[in-house]
Amino acid sequence: MCGCRATLESAGPAFIKWGQWAATRHDLFPPDFCTALEQLHTQAILFVQAPAHGLKFTRHAIQRAFDASVEDLFEEFDAVPVASGSIGQVYRAMLSDKGARNTGIDPGTVVAVKVRHPGVGEAIQRDFALMMRVARLTSMLPLLSHLRLEDTLSQFAAPLREQVDLALEARHLWQFNYNFRHVRHVRFPFPIYPLVAPEVLVETFEEGEGISRYVADPGRSTFKSRLAKLGSSSFLQMMLIDNLIHSDLHPGNILVALDSPPVPLLSKRVTGAGMATHLSPEDQGLMLELFQAFSRLDGREIGECTLKFSKDNQTCPDPTAFKEELQQYFTDIQAEQAWVETNGAEAMSAVLELVNMPGHICAVVVTTLVLEGWSSQLDPRHSVLEQVKYFPFHQYFLWLA
Template sequence: MQRRYRHLRRYRQIVEVLLRYGFDYVLAQLDLQHLIPFRRRLMPPTPPEQTRGARLRAALETLGPTFVKLGQILSTRPDIVPEDIAQELSLLQDHVPPVDAQAIIREVERELGRPLEESFALFDSEPLAAASIGQVHRAVLRDGTEVVVKVRRPGIEDVVATDLEILESLAGLIEERLRPERFSPREFVEEFTRVLRREMDYHLEAGNIERFRRAWANEPRVRIPEVYWELTTSRLLVMEYIRGVKVDDRDGLIQRGIDPRDVARLGAEVFLRMVLIDGVFHGDPHPGNLFVMDDGSLGIIDFGVVGRLDRETMSSVADLFVGVTRRDTDRVLRGLIRLGALGDDIDLRPVRRDLEELIDRHYGKSLKQLEFGPLVNEVLQLAHRHRLRLPSDLLLLGKALVTIEGVGKSLDPEFNALEVAKPWAKELVRRQLDPSAVAHRALAEGVEYLQLLGRLPEKLDRSLTRLLRGELQVRFLHEGLDRTVQRLERTSNRVAMAIVLAALIVGSGIVLQAQGPIWWGVPALGVIGFVLAAFIGLGLVVGILRSGRF
């Protein structure tokens, strides 16, 4: 009961915010007008005079951390939202007022199971950063080591859990009533839930940090913080304090005798090696997560969001790269098919035409004439236009590449990420086209096909046996009829109640003229009839008001 009340209260908050920012038509499409308060139906709020993207961004920021994260992920999904909304959602900021220091200290002590002073010699009450999920404080261990302590905000789990359950319910409504062709709302919410829960689990982030530390252990130009596992839980992360200058502080770098151009190139090389060689990359390389040490090395923090490119995806990316450089549109299409971006229902002819135009527009240009940002935007526009379903990690990669290029240009106006990427891309292609790698892939696929062929007779025999027994069933799905049937049933029920109401009123009027038991000088049967009629009429009025159609 308490859970249902909590959901209903949160639903009403969501409805109020959507109304405030002019999204009442969404409630009508989802048949949720019954959640609109009566006063709002009589006097609907006037939405702000902004673009739909700006209004959506403001609504998501008002709804809190879960919806801010939702908007940030939507900004990387051109298959779901159009370009103007995606650009606006990319401006979402994950900054909130900090939690009181005493509440944070109690949370730390609860996680460690002992008083704060037994673990830390000093704990700074002023946070270094405060976000919707967690808060970061500086501290000093008892041996004098400087660390940062990342603490999950108290009570955030319940807020996120409620919002995720509501989003799951809304996704079902969207899929059932709107039947979008571009994507599956349920699958998207499932993926979003997985990503958000991973980001909230600091044990997983600590594991990501350790993975990157091992990968870069022999590279003195890169610094990854050390994790203190004995002080780390799923709600608490304690790691080494990285002291340095923010990577986009050009003046600060020059004051320390560090050439900003070297930093720009180093940052790009590090990120491209993560992507093209390791297949695991930092998913949010904005300037707040990158620092330059006094010796010119690059410090990287915040590994809550990590992208992964498996072998198949890397091979498909290599196909895309080779296809573009050789002006081979068919190879690019094969790469997109292998990525799962092109479904069976997509007409390849317009996709091929737009790809040829995109390649021709940039073919022959020098790398200095090309930039990641415009290229990624063009690809995303093409993806949205043709309903391409690009893997989420590949979309995250596109956003991260644009961020890296922006940081590089702030340090060096002549910086070109594609020029830096050229040798790494060649290495990726060399690896993918290496005869031993090709033979290995062919052998793996051959074994898979042989296993499939071996299971085929058994599956065919089972299907024929079911057919002969009359057990084979064919199911038909009437799309869109469920909602119509529900509305017809609701309408017919109201008509029936209205008929009963009319009969009661007429009958009670007749009974008033007849003889029988008398209450307060009026025939009792007539009074009872009018009371029943009043209740039925009230029920009809409430039902109509709750439906929002009056």
């Protein structure tokens, strides 16, 4: 399996992104396959010593995007990027007087400048066409036909193309900031208009430490519990109130800063918010029903919700037996009084492996799994699924009125 991951890493941006996406599709791929590919999530956002593209290209890209040079817009511009991924890389810079006049922001403000890699859009289209050809050949092999690679690639294509457009990422960031305007301890980078283009995005530079540090810290239990609850309530607001869900909430994308008094403040790392998901009102209601069923350990209702998500595309051969199997699974957990010790992500993942759901629904469920994973490491007594019971819906509805 390590060889499969290494092959994807060397094949191109679309292959890396597909590997990251495939790692989350426990409903489609074997557990060991998903586990091997999960490392692609962390490797894509590692801080780098050498850029994936050179400073010369970065300077040309900024000139083309804004009809102004790096020296015109920035008083300082770090030559080495602070982070790099398969789509682009991020630089730390400081606005010049001209840059400040153009944006209405104070001169000397530190910003993040994200620049798309050269030819990444064309490379993704080329890689995707090649992947589809391989998928068609694979579907003809009896031992591999069950993977349904053509279907998964079709689901994967749309969000991948969206990630390439940094102007769309800016719109997502603006909307996330508006949605969380009443939430003091959660923030996202602000896009700095008019320095926004499909290939270059300038945004506020977020300071903080990666949340992984706190996940690994054996102490500070009260502080870590507050972090876990803050992460969960933020996600529930995205999903159940705002209907704009950040679909890439792994620990490498989340920073922690200390506000005054010292309470946790979560912010989005500068690597972006290109992946976002909307749900139809019907799916939004079903998702709430699913989470509430999980909090009650109601296996039959969980099975009913997951089958409804798939509508006419469901391939479950015996829905009744499926629901009874889930009910028995959760009955056994209750009988053993093991729910507190059982990771909610593991339970949800077990359900996901048994049923085929549409890509956008799976994206939300997988985001839940990722969040449940790191929040339960912060506080083993905490569960996103359990927090649904206590989510203050009435407060948010008053704000939206």
